[in-house]
Amino acid sequence: DVQLVESGGGLVQPGGSLRLSCAASGFTFGTYWMHWVRQVPGKGLVWVSRINTDGRTTEYADSVKGRFTISRDNAKNTLYLQMNSLTAGDTAIYYCTRDSSSTLLYWGQGTLVTVSS
């Protein structure tokens, strides 16, 4: 079975940094594009970033460009999101999700990031 397990969330002060991880299993990780999507509890889904299979092509939402970096380690079957210069507006549940013919078929359970002093 496909599994995506996020970790690394928590409470961080404004201006701080966090690194999220997403451990993938049950499929050939290195053959799929991967995404991060976030959601403020009770609100809608917002795409954050995506990365291609070999990690050389990345895209970001304007709201995080220059502050967040997506990366992957195909040998470790792990996706990452390095988040710097965090603000209260980045507070959300962050989901790791697998691209499947452009739709998002598999999602992790999410990890909560809270930016507050």
Next chain:
Amino acid sequence: DIVMTQSPDSLTVSLGERATISCKSSQSILNNFNNKNYLAWYQQKSGQPPKLLISWASTRESGVPDRFSGSGSGTDFTLTISSLQAEDVAVYHCHQYFSSPITFGPGTKVDIK
């Protein structure tokens, strides 16, 4: 960016009755070369991640009950639950994957009357 809107924001429907959700995109998400609409629907139950129900506007994912159906083309789409069951209580999101950045609608909350 393509803006997705949904209506209504929420609806309450009696068990066994029909629920209909509308989703509109700010520009066409129909690919004229393959005649496919790049529109998906997700169901999100409380405390859970989204679950993909329908892709390509009308193709149900494996295991999704046939009371769920998607329709529409271009900029106007509909998700229909033909006979609402208790387990269908959730927020439903539409999603366009026609162009980057991919975008989602704000969600429609479905409850039992």
